[in-house]
Amino acid sequence: MPELAEVAFYCRRWSPSIGAIVEDVLLHADKRVFRGHGSAKAATLAGRELMGRRLVSTRTHGKQMLHGFEGGRWLAVHLGMTGELSRPLVEGLRLGRHDHLALRMSDGHCLVFTDPRQFGVASIEVVEDGREPDWWRALPPEISSPAFTRSRVSEALRRHARSPIKPLLLDQAWFPGIGNWMADELLWRLRWRPSALAGLAAASPESAPALWRETRRLCRDALKVISHDWGDPPASWLFRHRWKDGGFCPRRSCGTPLAREDLRGRTTCWCPRCQG
DNA sequence: GAGCCTGTTCGGGC
DNA sequence: GGCCCGAACAGGCT
Numbered sequence A: 001m002p003e004l005a006e007v008a009f010y011c012r013r014w015s016p017s018i019g020a021i022v023e024d025v026l027l028h029a030d031k032r033v034f035r036g037h038g039s040a041k042a043a044t045l046a047g048r049e050l051m052g053r054r055l056v057s058t059r060t061h062g063k064q065m066l067h068g069f070e071g072g073r074w075l076a077v078h079l080g081m082t083g084e085l086s087r088p089l090v091e092g093l094r095l096g097r098h099d100h101l102a103l104r105m106s107d108g109h110c111l112v113f114t115d116p117r118q119f120g121v122a123s124i125e126v127v128e129d130g131r132e133p134d135w136w137r138a139l140p141p142e143i144s145s146p147a148f149t150r151s152r153v154s155e156a157l158r159r160h161a162r163s164p165i166k167p168l169l170l171d172q173a174w175f176p177g178i179g180n181w182m183a184d185e186l187l188w189r190l191r192w193r194p195s196a197l198a199g200l201a202a203a204s205p206e207s208a209p210a211l212w213r214e215t216r217r218l219c220r221d222a223l224k225v226i227s228h229d230w231g232d233p234p235a236s237w238l239f240r241h242r243w244k245d246g247g248f249c250p251r252r253s254c255g256t257p258l259a260r261e262d263l264r265g266r267t268t269c270w271c272p273r274c275q276g
Numbered sequence B: 001g002a003g004c005c006t007g008t009t010c011g012g013g014c
Numbered sequence C: 001g002g003c004c005c006g007a008a009c010a011g012g013c014t
Helices: A004-017 A032-037 A040-048 A150-159 A165-169 A180-190 A198-202 A207-226
Strands: A022-027 A055-061 A064-069 A073-078 A084-086 A099-105 A110-114 A121-126 A259-263 A266-270
Touching: A004 A055, A004 A064, A004 A084, A004 A207, A022 A040, A032 A040, A032 A099, A032 A121, A040 A121, A150 A198, A150 A207, A165 A180, A165 A198, A165 A266, A180 A207, A180 A266, A198 A207
Parallel strands: none
Antiparallel strands: A022 A099, A055 A064, A064 A073, A073 A121, A084 A110, A099 A110, A259 A266
């Protein structure tokens, strides 16, 4: 599921345990989600670094999450396609076969990372200088940040002029947090055809500012609706109509049957009339 | 049983 | 080197 707003939603689930101490670490080190550590033994050793440490922060950056513990211990989580975070009570808890990491906390809750398909990643690291890990500080500007500028959007369009616009929107180096449904929503709002080359947009002076504005607006809207309680976006969004064949364009006075096809390996939904 | 899938990475080709 | 593309990863759900 997780794109920007869903990631924020899951991250928020752990934050009530900020201030609590890790009393036990259950880690299935041989699982694929710990591939960043190189070996199961290394993953187990890294997991031990969290023992006895207090959770001090949780944050997101696009689809990335970073949980900070005392003493420069960090737990990074990427949810991949099917990852989730939960915070059940320790009492009576039985872990499932896809619960790869569970931190038993001193507040009586367990911080659990689940991911059946294991496209997600969990990794633990120690950073002695008291700062966040280097790779985290090197992430591209978040869409909601001032560093995400019109000229950056314009540069993305220019640099990838020969790529269809939709795959470019999925590029986390330029649009961190945008995933498949957000990309479709954005293009539908802009009335751009997903297969149109980015260079076409780059050629028109209004395009980059429009894309910049709508991207920021969509992120804001999605966070508002989804990140607090996983609310469904309103029926006026493409979101509600794009999941299976047979949907209709929700734009007032359109109602055209939506097209749904594979583009570069990703299901893509658009309105053939509005996005002609 | 077959097909589908809200993500990322890697190797091949141009 | 830069960029574009398809394949691969895995398991639950329809």
